[in-house]
Amino acid sequence: LGYGNGSFENQKRYSIGFYPQSVTVGDVNNDTRLDIVVANFGSNDVSVLLGYGNGSFENQTKYSVASNPQSVAIGDVNNDTRLDIVVANYYNNDVSVLLGYGNGSFENQKRYSVGSNPQSVAIGDVNNDTRLDIIVANWGSNDVSVLLQYNRGRITYEISLASGGGSSLRCVVIGDLNNDTNLDIILANYGTNNLGVLFGYGNASFENQMMLNTGMNSHPISIAVGEFNGDREMDIAVANHGTKHVDMMLGNGKGIFTIHTSYEIGFDSPPLVMASGDFNNDARSEIAIAYDGRDHVDIFVAYNHGSFETQTRYSVGSDPQSVAIGDVNNDTRLDIVVANRGSNDVSVLLGYGNDSFETQTTYLVGAYPQSVSISDVNNDTRLDIVVVNSWTDDVSVLLGYGNGSFENQKRYSVGSSPLSVAIGDVNNDTRLDIVVANVGSNDVSVLLGYGNGSFENQIRYSVGSSPTSVTVGDVNNDNRLDIVVANSGSNDVSVLLGYGNGSFENQTRYSAGSSPRSAAIGDFNNDTRLDVVVANLGSNDVSVLLGYGNGSFENQTKYSAGSNPISVTVGDFNNDTRLDIVVANLDSNDVSVLLGYENGSFENQTRYSVGSNPQSVAIGDVNNDTRLDIVVANVYSNDRSTVASC
Missing domain, CATH: 2.120.10.30 (TolB, C-terminal domain)
Known part of the structure; x- marks a missing residue:
């Protein structure tokens, strides 16, 4: 039975004939209540189930037909x-x-x-x-x-x-x-x-x-x-x-x-x-x-x-690994920034506001950049770029001029083989700080910002084995940012609650799927408490952990994705005020979209083709139609795909 919002109650089953092949509904007894008629291929008859008008039905009456x-x-x-x-x-x-x-x-x-x-x-x-x-x-x-x-x-x-x-x-x-x-x-x-x-x-x-x-x-x-x-x-x-x-x-x-x-x-x-x-x-x-x-x-x-239109693809650097979206030239149109691992640079593609983009401009960063994020780290109302460089064990900060161009990088040391970066004000001083997941040293680095685009030396906190993704949010509703990390080696998620001064409690860990590679947070069940979703590369699914609002989480619920899901993000793609999930699937060359129900559960995936080996996914309204679009960085085709919402 339908709730009228596209979701349905659990099934009720009624006996009919053998090998039912076709079904239709209509009011066959003129009582203004719908009834069910079924063609039974194996028993050579039709079943008629009269409806009570409350979603339940009488037992079948069968009528013979031919073979x-x-x-x-x-x-x-x-x-x-x-x-x-x-x-x-x-x-x-x-x-x-x-x-x-x-x-x-x-x-x-x-x-x-x-x-x-x-x-x-x-x-x-x-x-x-x-x-x-x-x-x-x-x-x-x-x-x-x-x-x-x-x-x-x-x-x-x-x-x-x-x-x-x-x-x-x-x-x-x-x-x-x-x-x-x-x-x-x-x-x-x-x-x-x-x-x-x-x-x-x-x-x-x-x-x-x-x-x-x-x-x-x-x-x-x-x-x-x-x-x-x-x-x-x-x-x-x-x-x-x-x-x-x-x-x-x-x-x-x-x-x-x-x-x-x-x-x-x-x-x-x-x-x-x-x-x-x-x-x-x-x-x-x-x-x-x-x-x-x-x-x-x-x-x-x-x-x-x-639902989404066909992809549009734009060339970027070699071996793109991560993509972020924001208005880097202050023209009210979203732009794209991509971290290119093979060419040791970032690509900036300025948007025209109609889902098309200028040819890339590239800026040098450190060796083997793996993750990119954009925010205003120097409080000048202009977006800046932050990139983690896996082979040089540092982050690059490129301050923006507000016209789509950027200063040369400044680099700050972090842990071993950094793989993911997140930005937020973790010490409540109105200045943005940097958090990095270090896959080689099994920890996260926290770099507190001075508010002028420069940062303190790192402070590191232990997490699980091989942390591959980090995000920040207030998961215990105390107005202080906390850290959530996906640990690929230990198949779990680390949660580090923040004290609001830039320091954090020791981790608490929650089981996820096999080889979780990416994490995102959002309120999936509209209870004002943040929840966690993780893309599990090894088990071809996503784990959803609903939050209790005190920093702890329910056991995971898993939903199928494509082959080797490697990146996940969340947003309301169908404008129903409920968060949905989008996943980049590395080996099936597509993205999975899982539309959300109000109770924190999700529909089965719908998949959309993108380029070769999608590595990272981001969302934003890139064509100014008030609908979220999907942007994907494709590793082996050295481009990024934009999948516009219809």
Whole structure:
């Protein structure tokens, strides 16, 4: 049952027939409560479960149909204001029509021949005579059957529309795609890797099909239509069984579609069936996906709500390791700073405010820079750059002029093999300080700032084994910044509570996944207490540790990510006031987005392709559309990807 915000209660299960293959809902007994109808492929029947109107249902009543019912639809096919059932019978090459009595019971079936191996059925008035007709996609004969109703449920002769040799039709849906008030047919041509659109003339005849390519070996298997991008025109979503992703085909209301393979939603398992609906009451359609061989359903929120456009890539230095975002030239447009390990420099890309950027300007830093952060460390209202250099065991500070250019570096010693840097006022003197995670010496360095861009010598605190990431925040609500560290070698997180004077308590450690490489903090469950998320490189997941608000944390909850997740950050990507998680996956060359629920749990990941071996991820509104975008540093392609929110 849905909460109306895109999240749902735990499932309730009801017994039905054997090998259920298709389901639909409607009010079959005219009591204003929705009921469920299921086609049972293995037991050659349909199950009807009458609803009580409170989300619960009566036990099933079963009605016999023909051999191996594959698809079911309901509609009033005899114009008596009572819903009827139509079933496509795969091995009998026909459809069964069960006329309803209006009380939840049905007449015995009447059968009508269609093509070979009917796979999918839809109902609609395709000839504008106010009578519902039946449309069937036939897998075996590669065609579409249209059965017209001519007198209170009686069916006239079958009209056959060829879809093409080898098309192996898997799904049919109908809708008015070109705003001419005539229903059109949309087909999933599994065998020929495309969609077929047949525009209707309104008299039960149709144009020759228009092909919409879904890509080599895509094998489209299921279709949903809806208004996905906020323009009030009908769009098409298609689930591709072969390539395990969804393509969006955005309509202009005139029968023209733009194929957006860039709006790609990828899966770990082949999708099997898809449906659309407004699950979160945002007046836009979302899609629900069920998978082949999996025991769950995923909901994917519509554009403007956590979905992203295709990446745009810009060249930077050699072997980029870390990326940060901020307005370094005070023009109200976000800019990008990247630490390049192979070329021992940082790249600065000034933003135009429309998701495009100037060519990089580079500045020398120490040897093997691994992490970059930007903040105003000298209190002149201009952003400065801080970089940790792993091979020279120091940090570089580059003070900004406020026009996008920077002074030469000043360097400060830290521990052995520093790998990560964070900036914050840890001693409450209104001056920013630096905190560094040192992977070689198993500690963190704290460098207190003088407020003029220079820093005291380091103070070091022990943490776990091989600390790879550090962040700061007030995790115990005492108005003093604390330190959180991901320890890759000991598979845990260190929390060091701050005294507010620049010194810290000894660490407390909490278990995470295997080889945690990156940590971020935020309030994931809206309880005003900071929580921790960690990207676990070795276990291909993220750990979420909800905070008690006193500096201690619950045991981790883990969520799947891509292959070798190496960097994590958080932000509200779908503008629902709940924090979401984004992860850069090193070996799968993509980012995972996990949308957050209000209780601190998260949806299953949605993944978006980026460049080769993404190493670091940052977020910000780089195109000034009030929506967060994703910026990724890609190691082996020596560039950074911007994934803009739609």
